[in-house]
Amino acid sequence: MTQEARLEPAPSEEPALDGAQELLSEQLAERLRTLIVTDELRPGTPLRERTLAEQLQVSRTPLRDALKILASDGLVRLLPNRGAVVAELTPEQIEEKLDVLGVIEEFAAIRACKLATDAEIGEIRALHHEMLAAYERRDRMAYFQLNQRIHRGIVTAARNQTLSDVHGQLNRQLYRYRYQGSVTSEIWHTAVDEHEVIVELLSGRDAEKLGSYLRRHVHRTWEQLVVAP
Known part of the structure; x- marks a missing residue:
């Protein structure tokens, strides 16, 4: 997948996607998103x-739409007359986005x-236990x-749709960098320990402590990656 990209324009008479095609495009976008997160498609790859x-093994129409979805997420760049490439963020851009993401997650916390609700907190705790099991299996x-x-x-659980929408879009742009939280055993272990604290603070409904802790947590993995040998 390293050949030069050529994204041909869609014919103007092409019909609009139906529901099944839209679903396929979303599924393709998710498959490509995973390839980007895991570095099988690295930043800058045409x-x-x-x-x-x-x-x-798909037609080019839903694939073209999938690339547009990823472009709206900030994971792919569509270059006029040149094609598509996996987006690449500079360290400065990553820092800026993490600054904003940290504030968003602090407010959400x-x-x-x-x-x-108690049920929502219970579900988050259950997800944490599943995550610990994945950690023990080393299933990144x-x-x-x-x-x-x-x-x-x-x-x-913060009950704010605008907050959720902004968080989702910004977080998708940082998927690849947040995935690096398991790149080394030390960084991965630290992230697991921090999630234990997050769940305990949420269960105790300690708003101020959880907010400030989550804000630091968002940054910590990137800070460790920057200084890693």
Whole structure:
């Protein structure tokens, strides 16, 4: 998947996607998102539409829409007359986005401590136990997906759709970098320990402590990656 990308324009007479095609496009976007997160498609990699369609065994119409979805997420760049490439963020851009994401998760944590139901907190705790099991198996992708569900669960419990929408879009842009939280045993173990604290603070509904702790947590993995040898 390293060949030069050529994303051919869609014919103007092409019909709109029906429900099944839209679902397929979403599924393709998720498959490509996983390839980007796991570095099988690294930042800067050109994406040849024809090659991807053959490898994923799909037609080019839903694939084209999947690339548009990823472009809206900030994971892919669509370059006029040049094609598509996996987006690459500079360290400065990553820092900026993490700054904002940290504030968002801090605000969400404070609201969640006040508004979450006991059932929602119980579900987050259950997800944490599943995540620990994935950690013990050293299943990085399962761990990452459960990790993200925990963070989204806290944001959802904040009862603010705008907050949830902004968090989702920004977080998707940082998927690859947050996935690196399990890149070394030391960093991974630290992340697991921090999630234990997060769940305990949420269970105790300690809004201020959880908010400030989550804000630091969002940054800590990236700080460790920056100084890692």
